Amino acid sequence: VTTGTASSVDLCYNGHSALPGPLCHGVIAKDGTVYLVGNGRTNHAGLGDADVLRAVTTEAKTLPADNEANTDGNRHFYGFECVNLGDGKDPWPAAQLDAIERAAAALCRAHGWSERSV
Known part of the structure; x- marks a missing residue:
């Protein structure tokens, strides 16, 4: 930009x-x-998936599919x-x-x- x-x-x-x-x-x-x-x-970050957020916060080795836009990623990520x-x-x-x-x-x-x- x-x-x-x-x-x-x-x-x-x-x-x-x-x-x-x-x-x-x-x-x-x-x-x-x-x-x-x-x-x-x-x-x-915009909107993301709550299941993905849970996997990230637990530092899972794999992430689930991002199939919902139900969580404000801006609140949770740098x-x-x-x-x-x-x-x-x-x-x-x-x-x-x-x-x-x-x-x-x-x-x-x-x-x-x-x-x-x-």
Whole structure:
């Protein structure tokens, strides 16, 4: 939807006319900087299936089919946006990938989760 770090952080913090911000908890830039833009509920996950949520929260090895949209995923999941054009050509620098892994690891440590929760 946008390009560059500043405009990505701004969009994720403020949202847009069809979806108010914040749109995620953090934006991870190409240089590895993590911009925290939201706390609590953010508009990143939308509706999901309660059975899938139960499987995720118990860190099940397999997930059931997502066949209902009856649970607000925004209340239950962290969301991060990573600056990238998404065109298959824009690179993922090592610093950005490291920051993605570290952010996920920090959340897992804070909550006592395994890698299955990422």
